[in-house]
Amino acid sequence: xxxxxxxxxxxxxxxxxxxxxxxxxxxxxxxxxxxxxxxxxxxxxxxxxxxxxxxxxxxxxxxxxxxxxxxxxxxxxxxxxxxxxxxxxxxxxxxxxxxxxxxxxxxxxxxxxxxxxxxxxxxxxxxxxxxxxxxxxxxxxxxxxxxxxxxxxxxxxxxxxxxxxxxxxxxxxxxxxxxxxxxxxxxxxxxxxxxxxxxxxxxxxxxxxxxxxxxxxxxxxxxxxxxxxxxxxxxxxxxxxxxxxxxxxxxxxxxxxxxxxxxxxxxxxxxxxxxxxxxxxxxxxxxxxxxxxxxxxxxxxxxxxxxxxxxxxxxxxxxxxxxxxxxxxxxxxxxxxxxxxxxxxxxxxxxxxxxxxxxxxxxxxxxxxxxxxxxxxxxxxxx
Numbered sequence: 001x002x003x004x005x006x007x008x009x010x011x012x013x014x015x016x017x018x019x020x021x022x023x024x025x026x027x028x029x030x031x032x033x034x035x036x037x038x039x040x041x042x043x044x045x046x047x048x049x050x051x052x053x054x055x056x057x058x059x060x061x062x063x064x065x066x067x068x069x070x071x072x073x074x075x076x077x078x079x080x081x082x083x084x085x086x087x088x089x090x091x092x093x094x095x096x097x098x099x100x101x102x103x104x105x106x107x108x109x110x111x112x113x114x115x116x117x118x119x120x121x122x123x124x125x126x127x128x129x130x131x132x133x134x135x136x137x138x139x140x141x142x143x144x145x146x147x148x149x150x151x152x153x154x155x156x157x158x159x160x161x162x163x164x165x166x167x168x169x170x171x172x173x174x175x176x177x178x179x180x181x182x183x184x185x186x187x188x189x190x191x192x193x194x195x196x197x198x199x200x201x202x203x204x205x206x207x208x209x210x211x212x213x214x215x216x217x218x219x220x221x222x223x224x225x226x227x228x229x230x231x232x233x234x235x236x237x238x239x240x241x242x243x244x245x246x247x248x249x250x251x252x253x254x255x256x257x258x259x260x261x262x263x264x265x266x267x268x269x270x271x272x273x274x275x276x277x278x279x280x281x282x283x284x285x286x287x288x289x290x291x292x293x294x295x296x297x298x299x300x301x302x303x304x305x306x307x308x309x310x311x312x313x314x315x316x317x318x319x320x321x322x323x324x325x326x327x328x329x330x331x332x333x334x335x336x337x338x339x340x341x342x343x344x345x346x347x348x349x350x351x352x353x354x355x356x357x358x359x360x361x362x363x364x365x366x367x368x369x370x371x372x373x374x375x376x377x378x379x380x381x382x383x
Contacts, residue, residue: 024056024279025271031061031080033071034260036179038200039064040120040293041084041260047290048297051283058279066177067148068092069099072108075265082113082268082276084260086122087234088151091261091307096342096368097381098150101361106350107342107368109266111311113277115258115303118296120198121214121240122256124159128211130191135163135215135224143170144181144193152178152194158232159255162217162224186210196259197243197252198292206244214246217255228255233380234307242292258296258303264311273313281317304328309335338377345371 030052035041042064049060063080065071068088074080083089093100096107126132130141138160145167146152160166173190175181181193182201186208195202197214206212218224219237228235240252262280264273281299288294295301304310304324309332318324345368354360362383369379 024282025275026052026056026058026279027272028057029059029061030082030276031063031074033063033065033074033080033083033085035064035071035084035086035199036066036177037064039178040196040198040200040291041086043200043291044116044260044294044297045084047287047294048280048283050290051286052279055283055286056279066179067146068151069148075110075263076108078265081272082262082264085263086151086259086261087232087257088149088154090263091234092150092154094308094339094342095380096346096364098154099148100150101364103350103357103360106346106364107339109339109343110263110308111266111268111273111314112306112308113262113264113273113311113314114280114297115262115306116260116293116296117258117301117303118198118293119240119242120196120256120293120296121238121243121246121252121254122155122196122259123194123217123240123252123254124156124192124215125185125195125197125202125205126192126213126215127185127188127205128213130210130213132192132213132215135159135165135217137215138163138192139165139169141170141191142173142189143167144184144190145172145174146178146181146194147174147176149178152181154232155194155235156192158228158235159215159217161227161231162221162255164224164227196293197240197246202244212245214240214252214254216253218253230380233378258306261308263308266311268311268313270311270313270316273311274316275313277311277314277317299323305331307335309339337375338372341371341375341377342368 032045034045045062052058052060071083071085072089075083093108094110184190185193234257235255238256240254241248349364349367365383369382372379
């Protein structure tokens, strides 16, 4: 695994003890947003919901959203408590970039509770008959662009950069949602799209006449990886072993990142976040086999120094289990400071007048980069 495992000794006896369901205090009904029906994240949320119902009597409503915006709106409007979201609806929203650079969005104060670090990949999937074996082979191919899903599109941008390619080097084909893009791959409307290797659609592609194939991302290509990190710092090298046409005997050398991210608004009650985190950890054995990729929620696979800060409620739980170190706290404090810097930059931009929406976004990206640079933080995006 690419994530650093927590030492078994630190987990010790508490993992061996029974779950005291009465001590986990959650409301009778919870609501999450997740990716489309059939996606890996949706299937995992349903399996988690079954465990919550069976063990705690808690009903989990899972609301599918076709893109980052539709998954985050209910969080922002306090219609749902949590989201099993992707990097777009979490990290990119925190940063206030792409669709979140618009006037009615801006940088969001979001928190993670747990990260799913499974053996699956989040990567570009291609039709086998398109003969795309490396990222360089994508040149001239039809590649899916999902409207309103900056994370999916930015991820492809980053992986194209590995081969020193841009969207100008491929044929961009627009789709209204993740599911539509994957169906388009089956129907020969497109040759490549971004997906989890354990999504239902990935298995459908594999069993279709076109078949499925994953272009590789060699881990020893330092220049290629530098280009990826410049565009998407959340990617890490990984050998994928779970998914359609993939196994431990047939691994894929690739790039990936945690998915889903169980996240919330920073304003969510700390006790609720604490109990949601506790339920996820202590009911793990009850849902780990319920859907492909659920093994990634294991507490032993958590990493506490990714690109988003953790919720205070989750941190309280990690501290109780002696899993939260001084280094984790320092990293988390740095991420919280980053959100403060972004909020200050947004306040400056919204206080000024702009000719139109395009001018507003341009001013925001310039101001954002200036504030982060002044704070000795990497902007990542400058336009």
